[in-house]
Amino acid sequence: MISMLTIEPRYQETDKMGIIHHSVYPIWYEMGRVKYCKDMGLPFHVIEEKGVMLAMYYLTSTYLKPTLFGQTYRMETKLTQLTKVRLYFEYRLYDDLNECVHIGTTELIWLNKDLKPTNVSKSHPEIYDAFLKATAS
Amino acid sequence: MISMLTIEPRYQETDKMGIIHHSVYPIWYEMGRVKYCKDMGLPFHVIEEKGVMLAMYYLTSTYLKPTLFGQTYRMETKLTQLTKVRLYFEYRLYDDLNECVHIGTTELIWLNKDLKPTNVSKSHPEIYDAFLKATAS
């Protein structure tokens, strides 16, 4: 499954270079993950209500072209790898000419309520299965 | 007591007008409150560890002059009024010529752990007394 999200940069997200500030993209990745969870039928706030959280462990951002206020972008979010304790996502941002302007990757770890790593396939198999099913579709 | 805080605007806080974005100032007010609590000897994270939180109820911002990346400002934070359930702060930002460039005011409500309003003078008299003492000094 690839999840689609429309990004309309906020004015507040610009900086004095006139472009979207580079620190904004990880926030967009998070929006992409939230959209992914919604698309697979298990909203992220419902996942958290079940008693697990996702912590960022590793993130990369590749800035191919600047993005601008007033333009509209399409973000594709894909779960590229799934283990019993980790999730790997990739995010690709396209402009209105369908050119890829940005690529992000993240590696996330499942944590329990005490912020300790947890094997979600054991603690919450229904969550693990939902992601497993999403990667296959 | 008036608490002093040096503000060096972050590049990320600028916008495409080339100035600090107007949404940043309430964050600076919060830093001013945190400094105020530190100066009165009761750090804000210690207050929260005691089981109470401060929720914003009303805020005003007056933007007299733009602020800029690369400049340094002085923020003065003052507790202007104190009741058993609310705190009123005022924030004044000065540039290096000692001109006031921004004024903020906030009205905050004490909440307990269930996010319900609480009379802090009863539930945590040591916190109330610390603020009372600060206003008098």
Added chain:
Amino acid sequence: MISMLTIEPRYQETDKMGIIHHSVYPIWYEMGRVKYCKDMGLPFHVIEEKGVMLAMYYLTSTYLKPTLFGQTYRMETKLTQLTKVRLYFEYRLYDDLNECVHIGTTELIWLNKDLKPTNVSKSHPEIYDAFLKATAS
């Protein structure tokens, strides 16, 4: 004209109290203004391309109820007053039970490219007229 915008709070906009941080609302107001300009047929980035900008002069926020990640809100943006040099907007945020949870007001000043106040009804009558028409509709 009243402009409608759906707000889905971002996870990044939450704070350790578990609610949306109070500094986020002015950013939502700005999104409301951008939507208002779009709805009246004159996108905000087009206004800026014409050589004028809008600077915040005065802002108020009234926090009636906290807002939450995972919930959806409706923001109504209204231009309440228009002069030759200033714009006054009001923003009302409603939850899914149609209860008003937040009210904001802003007073903005037209600036030219040198960041000096400008009488937009003279310098850019087509912009002034667009807003005038919007208030009447």
Added chain:
Amino acid sequence: MISMLTIEPRYQETDKMGIIHHSVYPIWYEMGRVKYCKDMGLPFHVIEEKGVMLAMYYLTSTYLKPTLFGQTYRMETKLTQLTKVRLYFEYRLYDDLNECVHIGTTELIWLNKDLKPTNVSKSHPEIYDAFLKATAS
């Protein structure tokens, strides 16, 4: 040269997990670079006034341990590589027990005023030399 910066996380930088949100770290890296430029005697806003800007091209973040509001951290910023068109920085964040809690790396490109890549060693040799000298010290 290794540049030192004290980081006191802002309350606004926390999220509903109770820790500093992962999108904040790139903003801290930027503060580290600004401090680095200040330490080498060429403030970043002065660099920009000379007509060049630095654009982010690639960024990595490794989140070893969460960071918290109420704690103080030390960030070390180091220029790890310098070419005529690019700068590579590394950032290491340490807690008060001197444990490394976060590592970031960034690759930045020099741009001229038209946002085009530029060979800064030719266009602004004094800037290039200042960084070269800093790496050697």
